[in-house]
Amino acid sequence: MSSQAGWQDFDFGRPDRTKGGVGLCGGCRRSRICRLGVLTERLDEDGVLRCNVVCGEGHEGGPGVAHGGWTAAVLDEILGHVAPLHGVLAVTGTLSVRYLKPTPTGRPLTGRATVDRRDGVKWHISGALSLASSGVDLAVASGIWIERPPQDHFVAFERWLHEQDRRPGDS
Secondary structure (H helix, E strand, O other), X not given: OOOOOOHHHEOOOOOOEEOOOOEOOHHHHHHOOOOOOEEEEEEOOOOOEEEEEOXXXXXXXXXXXXXXXXXXXXXXXXXXXXXXXXXXXXXXXXXXXXXXXXXXXXXXXXXXXXXXXXXXXXXXXXEEEEEOOXXXXXXXXEEEXXXXXXXOHHHHHHHHHHHHHOOOOOO
């Protein structure tokens, strides 16, 4: 199974999503695929985000096994899609990953994520990455996502970064 969705899977009518419903970040919008290997995603009526995922060989750590950094990144991606699917921009505040079994490359995986609770602007979200064939959890994660105002979140970051570049005496 290919680790990347092809052009046929891209929804040209919505450049922020593939036909598989996968929300794309800025870098992935340019390539029109999720470079982490998230092939489909959907938010079920029960509020659980469910994804089909494949770790490509380019993210191999050991022979036939995903790099732990890929596992953390794809869980951040999956859990991080929950708030936007509820119409809210939220960014990762914390992420904790527990590795249970090696994650194989090139094999169908499933991801799931759910909101455990909300405290003001904090979304407490947990989820897992599992082997599709058996449902065995390979890694589990939990974290807090912080709501941000979509109209100025990135503008505020650019302003802050510009101020950091102008600080005298910094090297």
